[in-house]
Amino acid sequence: MNPEKAKEIIGALRHELEEHNYQYYVLSNPTISDYEFDMKLKELEKLETEFPQFFDLNSPTQRVGSDLNQEFVQVKHQYPMLSLSNTYSETELIDFDQRIKKLIDEPYEFVCELKFDGTSVSLIYENGSLLRAVTRGDGEKGDDVTANVRTIRSIPLKLKGNDFPAAFEMRGEILLPFAVFAELNQAREEAGDMPFANPRNAASGTLKMQNASEVAKRKLDAYFYYLLGENLPEDGHYENLERAKAWGFKISEHTKKCATIQEVIDFINYWDTERFNLPVATDGIVIKVNSRRLQNNLGFTAKSPRWAVAYKFKAEQVSTTLESVSFQVGRTGAVTPVANLTPVLLAGTIVKRASLHNADIINKLDLHFEDVVYVEKGGEIIPKIVDVNDSLRKPEAQKVEFIHNCPECGTPLVRRDGEAAHYCPNETGCAPQIKGKIEHFISRRAMDIDGLGQETIELLYQQGLIHNSADLYELTAEQLIPLERMGEKSAERILKSLDTSKNVPFERVLFALGIRFVGETVAKKLAQKMVSIEAIEAANLEDLTNIDEIGGKIAESVLAYFQNEQNVELINRLKAQGLCFELDHTILSERSDKLEGLSIVISGTFEKYSRDELKDMIEKNGGKNVGSISKKTSYLLAGSNVGPSKMEKVEKLGIPIISEDEFLKMIE
Template sequence: MNDLPKQTSPNHDIVSQMRQLITVLKQHNHAYYVLDNPTISDSEYDDIRKRLIALEEQYPQLRQPDSPTDSVGDKPLPAFMQIKHDIAMLSLGNVFSYDELIAFMRRINDRLDQSHQNPEYEMELKLDGLAVSLKYVHGKFSQALTRGDGRVGEDITLNIKTIRNLPLFLPKCTNIDLLEIRGEVLMPKAGFARLNKQAIERGEKTFANPRNAAAGSLRQLNPAIAAARPLAFFGYSVNQGLPSDITSQSGALAYLRELGFETTPVQTARSAKDIQAYYDDVARTRSDLPFEIDGMVIKVNSLALQEDLGFLSREPRWATAYKFAAESAVTRLMAVEWQVGRTGQLTPVGKLEPVSVGGVTVSNVTLHNFGEIGRLGLMVGDMVSIHRAGDVIPKVGGVMVDLRPSDAQSIELPTSCPVCESPVVLPEGEALARCTGGLFCAAQAKEALIHFVSRRAMDIDGLGKQWLISFHDMGLIKTVADIYRLPTHQQTLVTLEGLGEKSVQNMFAAIEKSKATTLPRFIFALGIRGVGESTAMNLATAFGDLPQLQQASIDKLLSVPDVGEITAHNIYDFFRAVHNIEVINALITLGVHWQPFTAQTDLPLDGQTWVVTGTLSAMGRDEAKAHLQALGAKVSGSVSAKTAVVLAGEKAGSKLDKANSLGVTVLDESAFLALLHEHQRT
């Protein structure tokens, strides 16, 4: 008998999504609560958890029995003794907006009778550290436990005792059999900076953030290590042994301060507007605090009302954390588009499922370059973490491979430019891909035009940057060849504000004059990446004329002084982009010309090798190199016994030191300018 085809349950996909999210959450629970080495931020974790909660609310009948949405943490670390909490250490729910705050307060009112409506709320800073429970017996410190899984924690008593601001004896509590205080162990910002600086000096691994540093310190089996760390304890509740005359949360914190404990500042309010105003003030000034916080904790102030309101499975009903706008979030990468920059670099831009990050809806994110895509292992369809701090452009912090869908697609580098269709090249071992159509590509046009007319290139005086951009925006100039077609637009140009008949004629005269140039100038004017004035001179010397340069192989290009592997490929690719050749041919057709180049002999510096180092005030290094080459010198990048002269500008460093040690002649800038004047180079 033939097997019947397997029927896929309509709920199969939903259960699969739930199982995938549960697996990921458990992994991050273990990293956060057990290993104290979280690999994602709290907000990213919250995003994943909220996705699971949303599915469970929509499909309650499919909720998985091992869902972590009702649990607090994870199993305690086996290296420490495990002890059950007298009272479970629960987590807090979260709100992220004013509307969610109002909804939280509405739920409180719904559970209170009419006489207790609109209760007073107490507000504290939400510290970003490790939650611990401390026990004092007759005023003497006796035990410290971590939160653990909320019901069983780890005994870290010996490490906690080393914290300098923690009172080990409470004289006012000798008559209290058991006092349990809960709070947060954290590492202040200044101490964290010092700790990482010391780690760098010792060549050790640094901590990612103060919370990791604090948690890692408390998990040391050797208390001496914890003692050496700059830790601090801040109390936030009294869970056992609170005097009966204290009836509020704010009163409990005042009691802790009276006993000698540190607490965060406390405010009280009854209205959502007042709570929001305090939240906004804290958000504005958080960077001035000596420690890290990630929001504010809001609690019903009355301890009696707290008891009436009770608890959910993992959190109290009477408290919530009002978190700051997330500086990171999790969303899906829907597609990748490629943009071409003014230098021809191709930049991939990720199109996202819109998500709020730092209070701003983000739908696009830069992926920087093709190498970054490979480093991240990114695919279209992936769930990604998006980071944004302050006004910084959002970026992808990581890929959640565990949540990758089965239909995820690899991201391919375009073979041709999305703007001009010229070939795209990515040199082996490089991360940056570029369009080769430098003279033709519209995305690179303005940069190419400005460089082409510059003084050391075609030297078209009177055709400045602003006019070039204006002419380009008007559609009069698309490529550098169109500069020589400007005289056909005379009637249009003379009507432009700021340009009269005389100015236009002067511009045309400068354009006409520039047609008679030299081969080194023309090569430099083409704007080939990595080809400066000195390299252009070397290429002209090596090949004599443009056709020979255009046909040169990579090996021949590499034989030219100062031409390395990357520059050789840039030149080779440039002259094999059809559109570039079309523009060059158009320039020649329009009258641009030069004489075949023959290097001069019997020049004053012929046979000498010079090195230029430091900063020159009268000119840049490239210009100085061009002057030296025009006088016959070879310009090298390193000093050796064969070096004839080192030209040393301001802040010359190791090259000057080496020249002095080898006894090489050193010229300062004033002597160099005198040399140029002597040979009529200035």
């Protein structure tokens, strides 16, 4: 594959994965399964490794999803809560073992743990008492949920014994047992409330409740699997868990130490079926190198530790009948077909619908109405049809055909070259697109407007108070207060948040506009290079494609956006309301070209600045952060504890190594 083609595919994958992240974390409306997401992420990781010149700090491969909630105080993690790389086969497990063998020259053991399917939490203890409980959040910081966690009876508030460190961190998973989950959903249905989709969603939602007494009624449980700190009693991870068990922590009795990767595979094969006899949900096995010393030697990639991996169990599959197909319109105008099924129990929940993704999937499956179909629920999120039993098809069954007109506004659909989805081109007159763009505009990673959500946007739209995002800034207390479930305090909160959003920086305002293919990364690149909205509006195709990470597809989308008079009018109205449409002068004054044309890899730990601060300095001075060593790397900025494989590659390619002090002199 040539670099130009790779760059185009990388850009498209990044955009698609960011959109899926947005659907999952911001709108709580996931559109693909964990497995599909992981496969796309793996494809992106592979391409980024093969073409390191296209590295981007803001790529989906560099991030951890967020569950932050503005109602809670955010706390920075002392040790980042990184995600684990996922594997799905014995071959990938053997590859994991081989990678470790290449990096360390001594015997090692593995620890196998059940991967509990709940919500992650980190507990901080000082002098034997629970000080704070923090959710995983975005990996760097999370929500302080101490009051709620204190209600969970399986979590020790005071530790037993006296041989624990003065200060340490214990990580684990908050869970809702199946029996409690069933009781909770029955009670919700009897009360007329929507039942929870699965125990994980119920546990996560419970942990974020504002009333700790209500949390206590939910009977949450917890298992713990990771002890962190400076003065831990043992080098072995397994041995530390045994000590933690004596202090009062609930550690799974099924955790096992394994001498070889074959023992690991045997453990996985056993639990692939035995897990259904457990009282709580599990979705895989976590495999870790036992020795903490060896863990430190193996180190981390930007996203996950090299010394641990998660094996995901294959999704459960059931058969049911396809009753009908409906079509949904998203904020970008993409039309998604949804299969309506005869209800069937799958992975602990009743499934009535499954995504069909696009016309190609329908044709590939050769779907007919009343077909017996096989449904899978990868990652226990979005079910999908994976196969059809055409031997049971009725002779008179009609073939499922993709629609030609928008189901919402009747506009003829279009399908662009090289794309799988059909789109409704009526951006400014199609209700789901209008509401979806406003929901995107107010979301946390965009304008972050507190007090507004999907239901409120729907209400405001139905009442004729808003037709685009600029209308939000013309709302008044007199319009809001009489609305259903609103009131004076809610109205005041919304208006205050709208006013505060006028301070949101240019790159986020640009992202909030919802220009097709302009995700957070592209918006940041555009803002930094073009400086103002006027410059972007005046740019031609060549100006845009000369910007790093912006190919022809994105550039054409940006040009098309500004050719639409209604979009230009929207921006002019937002400008008049005081939103920021140019780069901050402070940022401009801090920029230089001292590192122009240089690609720098950062590795190790540093004394004066964090890695993120150093990466920020590289960008501000015109340089490029690169994730892996290649012939095109200009420098390795090395701290202490640089990985041995990275040092070996640097020496082999003759790449200069600079220290933190030398780097700071370069940008003085």
